[in-house]
Amino acid sequence: MTALKLISSRDEAGNVRTFIFETNGLAWIAGQNQGYTLPQAGATEAENQRWFTIASAPSEGVIHLTTRVSDSRFKQALNAMKPGEEIMAYDLGGDFTWEEESDEPVVMVAGGIGVTPFRSILLERHKAGKPLNATLLYFNRTEEVPFQTELQKLSNKHPEFTLRITIGEHITADKILELAPQARKQILYLSGPEPMVESIGSKLHERGITVKQDRFPGYDDKNY
């Protein structure tokens, strides 16, 4: 367990907020996640524990958690934290990462808040001066799109990076292949609400596509 001190927090879009913590020496690879405990959220793990991707790039030197602030006790306790207060982090890991040595083009598909690992990965490569050989298909429920400005800035600076934001449409395997037919030959990173990732991931897999998945429980097609 590592105690992480809150530095500040900020609104992103709609009910999405970013909570910025000191790293306390934690070193991570862009795209990884860890578990977090907030004892003040309740006595049971269902109340006081959640997993979050680290939405910041390692080179930013701070840990960002970006999440939809729901009515759950955990999210309410997180949102009530004051600068200087601590969250406990554990089990850093995950392989939803872009192989360091590879510049092979990839397709990224984000369902709403599932965009968090892509912010970390893309920003880290940008800061390291590497090409962003990627197409990001970003599906969001509403016009309030987290990280829209930051992602658009990256795409302006990197002609090899294509950003396609789609609002309010049902996400399907067919739609993904229509927007990014090259996915048939590339690695596809899929991140978003657990039911969406499971159903689309298996449909793409059946078509012979290599899919890396990041599943966010607690989200579905109504709240992602």
Ligand SMILES: Cc1cc2nc3c(=O)[nH]c(=O)nc-3n(C[C@H](O)[C@H](O)[C@H](O)COP(=O)(O)OP(=O)(O)OC[C@H]3O[C@@H](n4cnc5c(N)ncnc54)[C@H](O)[C@@H]3O)c2cc1C
């Ligand atoms: C590897 C991994 C990475 C992840 N990364 C992220 C990330 O970067 N960002 C992120 O947001 N999530 C991430 N998640 C998901 C995260 O762990 C939570 O499951 C998710 O954020 C939902 O948490 P919640 O407390 O809002 O919802 P839950 O408590 O699971 O509730 C689901 C829904 O029920 C409603 N609800 C719950 N309790 C109440 C209540 N008491 N009263 C009224 N309504 C209620 C909530 O509004 C919510 O819409 C990740 C999960 C994994 C496994």
